[in-house]
Amino acid sequence: MWWNQTTRQLPLLGALCLAACTGADPNQDTSGSGGTGTAGSGGQVDVGGSPAADPFEAQADTSEGLVNVSANLEELLEKGTLAGACDAYWAGDPSDRKAMLLCGKSMFFYESYGTVGVPTILPEMLLTDFEDIVGPGFSKLGMIQDPYSEKKLPLGLAKGAPFGNLESVAFTCASCHFGQLPDGRYAVGAANHNYEYGKHNLMMAVFPLIALLGGEANHDPEAIKVIQPLIDKVNNTPGLKLSLTTKLLPLASAGGQTPQFPKEAEHYYATWKSGTMDFLIEPLPLNDTVHTVSKISALWGVPSDAEAEKAGMIHAMLGFTGGTKSLTRFAQEFVTFGGGDGTPWTVEKVRPLVEYIESLRAPQNPNAPNVTLAKQGEALFAEQGCITCHSGPRGSGLDLYSYEEIGTDSAMKYWLDPTLSGEPCCNAPAPPDEKPTHQLKSPRLVGFWAMKRFLHNGSVDSVEALLCKNGPRGTITEPALGDGGHTYGCDLDDSSKDALIAYLLSH
Ligand code: HEC
Numbered sequence: 113m114w115w116n117q118t119t120r121q122l123p124l125l126g127a128l129c130l131a132a133c134t135g136a137d138p139n140q141d142t143s144g145s146g147g148t149g150t151a152g153s154g155g156q157v158d159v160g161g162s163p164a165a166d167p168f169e170a171q172a173d174t175s176e177g178l179v180n181v182s183a184n185l186e187e188l189l190e191k192g193t194l195a196g197a198c199d200a201y202w203a204g205d206p207s208d209r210k211a212m213l214l215c216g217k218s219m220f221f222y223e224s225y226g227t228v229g230v231p232t233i234l235p236e237m238l239l240t241d242f243e244d245i246v247g248p249g250f251s252k253l254g255m256i257q258d259p260y261s262e263k264k265l266p267l268g269l270a271k272g273a274p275f276g277n278l279e280s281v282a283f284t285c286a287s288c289h290f291g292q293l294p295d296g297r298y299a300v301g302a303a304n305h306n307y308e309y310g311k312h313n314l315m316m317a318v319f320p321l322i323a324l325l326g327g328e329a330n331h332d333p334e335a336i337k338v339i340q341p342l343i344d345k346v347n348n349t350p351g352l353k354l355s356l357t358t359k360l361l362p363l364a365s366a367g368g369q370t371p372q373f374p375k376e377a378e379h380y381y382a383t384w385k386s387g388t389m390d391f392l393i394e395p396l397p398l399n400d401t402v403h404t405v406s407k408i409s410a411l412w413g414v415p416s417d418a419e420a421e422k423a424g425m426i427h428a429m430l431g432f433t434g435g436t437k438s439l440t441r442f443a444q445e446f447v448t449f450g451g452g453d454g455t456p457w458t459v460e461k462v463r464p465l466v467e468y469i470e471s472l473r474a475p476q477n478p479n480a481p482n483v484t485l486a487k488q489g490e491a492l493f494a495e496q497g498c499i500t501c502h503s504g505p506r507g508s509g510l511d512l513y514s515y516e517e518i519g520t521d522s523a524m525k526y527w528l529d530p531t532l533s534g535e536p537c538c539n540a541p542a543p544p545d546e547k548p549t550h551q552l553k554s555p556r557l558v559g560f561w562a563m564k565r566f567l568h569n570g571s572v573d574s575v576e577a578l579l580c581k582n583g584p585r586g587t588i589t590e591p592a593l594g595d596g597g598h599t600y601g602c603d604l605d606d607s608s609k610d611a612l613i614a615y616l617l618s619h
């Protein structure tokens with residue numbers, strides 16, 4: 113049937129097992145932007161008698177003038193020049209840092225690393241015949257149309273490895289890590305918490321089946337609800353079903369297999385909040401049998417290996433389980449976990465992407481909170497002990513923590529290792545030096561003013577709610593979705609909470 117061919121069976125979803133990148137990288141890249149900040153936001157915090165460095169000290173600008181935040185999308189896309197940026201860099205002077213960053217930016221938006229995605233006819237069909245429902249460039253699902261795409265694709269879907277004789281599109285970093293800020297500007301590195309990842313996948317993979325073959329009753333009712341407007345349109349538009357059949361015919365002869373969404377998985381896809389997802393779940397072949405939910409992270413202020421070392425971190429601690437040692441490793445495993453061939457993506461070849469991401473900074477809050485209030489918040493951040501777990505670069509922690517200690521939803525403890533054996537499960541293509549941590553990191557605390565989801569599973573919808581300003585949390589107890597725990601600061605009075613919030617929203 114469809115595109116689930118044995119040797120390349122990670123379709124659309126397959127590009128996604130990112131958090132799996134746990135473990136040490138023997139071949140890591142130690143260059144990067146480092147932590148040589150200037151112009152700190154002031155006030156050193158005194159912890160236990162010894163002055164700690166300000167975790168929010170401003171980082172040096174290493175962007176080489178690239179436009180990474182702008183209200184003007186064309187400007188942000190360097191006026192269409194990204195397409196040839198890597199060819200130019202690899203053919204040119206290797207010490208030209210600006211050329212390298214342009215290549216990295218081009219990779220961020222347009223490189224799918226040979227991962228296999230979905231046959232292009234599927235998104236094309238949705239974008240042409242159902243634009244009223246999905247929006248131009250899937251904008252109604254939280255994506256952003258690429259002004260330079262002839263096929264009117266969104267940023268974040270780019271040409272993937274060919275699927276038999278069919279063209280495919282696969283994910284690039286931009287689908288999830290590029291977005292629009294509350295003030296309307298676009299920003300690279302933003303966590304795209306508007307992206308309806310689960311619903312988008314159901315529309316691409318489950319809808320066509322039902323449209324052509326029927327059988328609604330065999331599917332999860334919530335999943336049907338998601339695709340119902342599409343089904344209704346097919347039923348109410350004379351000739352549409354026939355034209356869809358014709359358009360999708362090439363899929364039948366492509367030799368792949370329809371991805372199998374068990375009802376339970378369909379239900380998860382239908383009900384995840386925007387900006388959240390599970391990567392190790394059917395129809396992905398890599399299924400760790402635990403339902404875990406992660407929110408998309410912002411990629412602002414990611415520490416370079418050198419900075420992490422200098423700060424006293426065990427390594428860059430990427431991913432919510434904190435096991436990924438470096439950005440280089442993270443990028444490489446995006447490829448291998450996504451069904452691509454990792455061989456060409458050496459440290460050297462991913463360096464432009466890595467250095468580009470390291471140059472991204474959280475954009476300034478246009479409604480900067482009151483400075484005096486934020487100063488009070490800074491003092492509280494120390495007094496209340498927040499700083500003990502958030503003292504590293506941009507407020508990230510230097511250690512990993514147990515779910516028991518933090519008290520937040522613990523489904524993630526079993527991530528990639530349902531039996532807590534200490535080894536990655538399910539034939540994950542993880543390097544031997546990668547082990548599940550069963551722990552949790554304390555994330556960087558920058559760019560919150562532009563974020564919609566908090567805690568690793570995205571269960572909390574504002575900083576106010578995190579500090580229990582709207583009342584106690586912990587009412588959602590469904591495994592993986594729980595919103596309890598991390599109650600630090602919840603017992604403060606409202607004005608102290610406001611001060612802490614002002615501090616958190618000021619960087
Ligand atoms: C379809 C969505 C999606 C795509 C595509 C995607 N990511 Fe992510 N990314 C996520 C989610 C969700 C998380 C949080 C998971 C976790 O850290 O456990 C994440 C986390 C990360 C982190 C960890 C950040 C931190 O501070 O711990 C890095 C680094 C990252 N992604 C880089 C990339 C790069 C580089 C690409 C492109 C090669 C990419 N991602 C593509 C969804 C995506």
Ligand code: HEC
Pocket residue numbers: 493496497498499500501502513517518520521552553554555556557565566567568569575578598600601612616
């Ligand atoms: C014992 C260590 C510890 C202490 C103390 C602590 N935190 Fe955290 N913090 C964490 C960990 C671990 C997480 C990740 C929890 C999760 O995602 O489930 C976190 C998450 C957060 C987040 C959400 C980040 C995100 O991206 O969703 C914020 C905001 C935060 N902490 C602020 C604070 C403040 C403010 C205080 C003090 C009132 C504080 N923390 C005290 C360890 C700690």
